[in-house]
Amino acid sequence: MLEAVRVALDPTPRQERLLESHAGAARFAYNAGLAHVKDMLERGDKPEWSYYGLRRWWNQAKNTLAVDETTGEPWWPENSKEAYNSGLESLADALKNFSKSRKGRRKGRRMGFPRFKSKDKAVPGFAYTTGSFGLIDCDPHALRLPRIGRVHCMEDVSRRVDGAKVLRMSVSKRGGRWQASLTVERADLSIPSPPKGGSVGIDLGVKELAALSDGxxxxxxxxxxxxxxxxxxxxxNLSRKRKGSNRRRKARAQVARLYARVANLRVYVQWF
Known part of the structure; x- marks a missing residue:
């Protein structure tokens, strides 16, 4: 079975700049691919918007798209290729959901055509699916991120993974903190035998966490x-700040941190 293991990262200032650069690379590839698809649609051509089709287009166009305007040299090698691939993967998923929703083959709310990601609103993030990423032998409190290096973690990762195979690692910044979500594959758990003895009914609520049938x-x-x-x-407080001001930016960061805190507390409540 597949399981998600999320851990908080503790990067150095240099590593944090590299993480921001990788997240920006994923956003750049997403926006460049979306501009390419929209340009082909406006010309009446049929674009190849599958993940592998977008990757083929990116490999052909990256030396002309990701170029430093001052030196004329391509800057895409500064980041791992996985950052660009994750941005193209997100775009391919968004286009596939739009196509299925338009044809009535997707459940849920109707999906519109993908929009460009802005640095101000988009959640910074990227993912690794290939390469030497993941756990580090004899270093349980760290993860290996290609092109970034060893990044310290806030807890024992090896204990959380517990020998499972790491298939994917998604890195994102939420509430002002970088975190890594590991998709691991482990053997199916055995079905536990029902406990012997009496039983009690549990009613989960909102005002109170739970009410048991015994009172x-x-x-x-x-x-x-x-x-x-x-x-x-x-x-x-955020609603009173002027748009574009530094005080509004700080207020937004404060709201994001509190949102993350409330979300973590709700997960804690549901767990117990």
Missing amino acids: TVIHNPHALKSNLRRLKKAQR
């Missing part, structure tokens, strides 16, 4: 309520 009530942790109040105040 026991488990209260929600107070940290969630207090952070929801802080988030409400921060959102109100």
Whole structure:
């Protein structure tokens, strides 16, 4: 079975600049590929917007697209090729969802045509699917990221992975913190035998965490309520800031951090 393991990264200032560069490379490839597809559609041509078709186009055009205007030298080799591939993969998925939604073969809400990603609004991120990425032998508190190096983690990664095979590593920045999500493949868990003895019914709620059929009530942790109040105040503060100002940028960062904190607390509540 496949399982996701998410860990928080602790990069150095130099590594953080490299992470930003890789995320920018993925966004650049996404926008360049989308511009290519829209240009072909406007000319009446049928574009090849599958993942492999976009990769073939990128390999042919990257030396003319990703070029330094001052020196005239291509700058794409500064980042791992996996960063560009992840941006093209995201574009291919978005185009496939749009096509299926238009033909009525996709469940859920109707998907529109993909839009360009902006540096201000898009979540910075990229992924590794090939190469020497993942765990480091004899170093349980670190991950290997090609072109970036050994990046320290906030917890023991090897214990979380527990010998499973790492298939993919997605790196993103949410709430002001970089994190890595590892897709691992492990053997199916055995079906546990039902416990012996009595049983009790559990009713999960919103006001209270859970109510048991024997009358026991488990209260929600107070940290969630207090952070929801802080988030409400921060959102109100953000709405008063002028667009484009530095104070609005700082207020947005504060709201993002509180959103991440509330999301983590909700996961904690659901787990327990």
